[in-house]
Amino acid sequence: MTADRTALAGARLVLPGGVTDAGRLSVEGTRIAGLGGATEPGDLDLTGYTVVPGFVDLHVHGGGGASYASGIAEEALTAARAHLEHGTTTTMASTVTGEIDEVCRQAAVLSELVEDGVLAGIHFEGPFISHNRCGAHRPDLLRDPDPALVRKLADAGRGHTKMFTLAPELPGGLESVRMLSELGIIAAVGHTDSDYEVTLRAIDAGATVATHLFNAMPGIQHRAPGPIVALLEDERVTVELVNDGIHLHPSVVELAYGTAGAERVALITDAMGAAGMGDGLYPLGPLQVRVEDGVARLVEGGSIAGSTLTLDVAFRRAVTVLGLSLNQAVTSLSTVPARLMGLGDTIGTLEAGKHADLVVLDSDSYELAAVMRRGEWIVGADRFARAGTPA
Incomplete structure (x- = not known):
């Protein structure tokens, strides 16, 4: 041949x-x-x-010892290559909370890599998220989602901004969701202290993704179902899940599949720079993360700080731990995220x-x-x- x-x-x-x-x-x-x-x-x-x-990752911050939030093209290339070698052939690079102008600079670097075909888009996670659910984001840098600032970040992606995670209950949240939807950018509900009713309003305003469902949001209460139930029950919403055995108990992942079905689940890594590497200290934006036994936690406070997951491991766990069929696993790791990114005609x-x-x-x-x-x-x-x- x-x-x-x-x-x-x-x-x-x-x-x-x-x-x-x-x-x-x-x-x-x-x-x-x-x-x-x-x-x-x-x-x-x-x-x-x-x-x-090939696997499609909607939500990944780094890998191979490198971070997409570094603002350094060589680091972004290293991260993309690390996940590519584990089967992620299409990557949407995720940022973390930082000063607005610094995140804009990072977006400019990432947009060049989109234009070069290395990345498929940019996902902004923060700074428009809840102080109460900020996880591994620096609290003093968080802001309300003023639509003008949201638009500034979106424009910094030079047409390659694909997704924004924000907390819709904050001032300007619902207006920003509507604006993003009108711009053709995915509005994702995450790192939120929202209740059930406000989450429904966000979905009606155009939110279509739940950022790492269950994590960094209120749990389900019998008289206060919160955002999880609203996001799971609405067929317009695709839910991200981190299937690493650390972020979520397998029974919780099974609950999500039983409610939403594979056609509405996207398995993601939410990986930081330690993915594909060993234990040690790693940066995550302006914060420091310690990885021990493969678990990433902030040095200060101990919050889970992303994962060290790769999508080949997520696939294997989906089939061997969760008992999903091969077609269900492919749907959640390839087909659904490809469709969300508008790439279903060429990949997935x-x-x-x-x-x-x-x-x-x-x-x-x-x-x-x-x-x-x-x-x-x-x-x-x-x-x-x-x-x-x-x-």
């Missing part, structure tokens, strides 16, 4: 219509050229492996004509074996033998 054409044969393929055993997927250039057909000489033999679409499923963004997993353990992005092998290409030639 020529350098820009290849085919994977003998693999289990997780397709939109179901799972195909011993399937064949051909790649030409950067695209999936076709599905099906008999194995040909030169095909890569993927017997014993499962192929799924294994279909002819879409980008050749693929993750290859061992069919027994679901350990990551290889990653392809835009038809280029990132890791693992040397694992596979080629089908023999005729005698």
